[in-house]
Amino acid sequence: MKAAYIDSHGGPEVLRFGDRPDPVAGPGQVLLDIHAASVNGADWKVRSGKGDAVAAFPYILGRDFSGVVRTLGEGVADFKAGDAVFGVCDRGQEGAYAEQIAVRASVVAKKPESLSHAEAASLALIGLTALVCIEDTLKLQAGETILIQGGAGGVAGFAIQLAKHLGARVVTTASAANHAYLRGLGADEIIDYTARDFTAVAPPCDAVLDTVGGEVALKSFAVLKPGGRAAFIGSGPKAPDSPRPDVTALRPQVGRDREHLERITQLVEVGAVRMPEIALFSLSQATEAHRISEGRHLRGKLVFKVR
Numbered sequence: 001m002k003a004a005y006i007d008s009h010g011g012p013e014v015l016r017f018g019d020r021p022d023p024v025a026g027p028g029q030v031l032l033d034i035h036a037a038s039v040n041g042a043d044w045k046v047r048s049g050k051g052d053a054v055a056a057f058p059y060i061l062g063r064d065f066s067g068v069v070r071t072l073g074e075g076v077a078d079f080k081a082g083d084a085v086f087g088v089c090d091r092g093q094e095g096a097y098a099e100q101i102a103v104r105a106s107v108v109a110k111k112p113e114s115l116s117h118a119e120a121a122s123l124a125l126i127g128l129t130a131l132v133c134i135e136d137t138l139k140l141q142a143g144e145t146i147l148i149q150g151g152a153g154g155v156a157g158f159a160i161q162l163a164k165h166l167g168a169r170v171v172t173t174a175s176a177a178n179h180a181y182l183r184g185l186g187a188d189e190i191i192d193y194t195a196r197d198f199t200a201v202a203p204p205c206d207a208v209l210d211t212v213g214g215e216v217a218l219k220s221f222a223v224l225k226p227g228g229r230a231a232f233i234g235s236g237p238k239a240p241d242s243p244r245p246d247v248t249a250l251r252p253q254v255g256r257d258r259e260h261l262e263r264i265t266q267l268v269e270v271g272a273v274r275m276p277e278i279a280l281f282s283l284s285q286a287t288e289a290h291r292i293s294e295g296r297h298l299r300g301k302l303v304f305k306v307r
Helices: 041-048 117-137 153-165 177-184 214-223 256-270 285-296
Strands: 002-006 015-019 029-039 064-072 084-088 098-103 108-110 145-149 169-173 189-191 205-210 224-232 248-250 280-282 301-303
Touching: 015 224, 015 285, 029 285, 041 145, 041 285, 064 098, 064 117, 084 117, 084 145, 084 205, 084 256, 117 153, 117 214, 117 256, 117 280, 145 153, 145 214, 153 169, 153 177, 153 256, 169 205, 177 189, 280 285, 285 301
Parallel strands: 145 169, 145 205, 169 189, 205 224, 224 248, 280 301
Antiparallel strands: 002 015, 029 064, 029 098, 029 301, 064 084, 084 108
């Protein structure tokens, strides 16, 4: 099969495109023909050596995908060959930048007919992450106010729409060029972080979702009401320590399961979530896609059209 992979850590230029061995479905797994795979911020971090450890080189990156079932491993009875599915690799597994992948059947779900493979792949990991952050970790309620940092990104864009669907008031941060896009997603208030200090103008918030990290994450505690809570996915494996005893810092644990994937499809089908803007690349253009992703000023999603 063809794949985009790395032989060593480094910049985007270390990505290679070529032949890798075909995978085989083991017990409890399905072998998929991948039609689309998305690019996530975690991918360039792994490539550069700043993310999760690589067990061995050559190494195929990529965590979420959409495709068609080719074969079933022993014990799999809930799919059949030819089913269109989408999903997210298990923790510790990657390999979606390829024409085929073998994954545990319980981490994939049927792809809605209303979504293209590129659209399904674009929603898989960002939707899973947003759901775990907003519903499972922050437990956001109707009538609450949430600040979502870095609104134009994939996870944040999904989270904005989910929070509005749940009945919350949504404040977000973004450069002026993205304000119209975020109003279209339903944001109630947008703060231009290039022109204003969000801590000076944001309303008191019940919750914060930070997707940016660094100084932005640390400053986010200032906007919380007493008893507020903040979830951090841009600050590494641990949430930053809260400087305030009256607010809670949380690091969402994003597992993989079919239930959350089916929740994504439900939100799409009822019109609560719309597709992010998608820029398509081929696997042979992985270097270019990573340069854009690592620049961290992306709106929407980068997706590899594999077939």
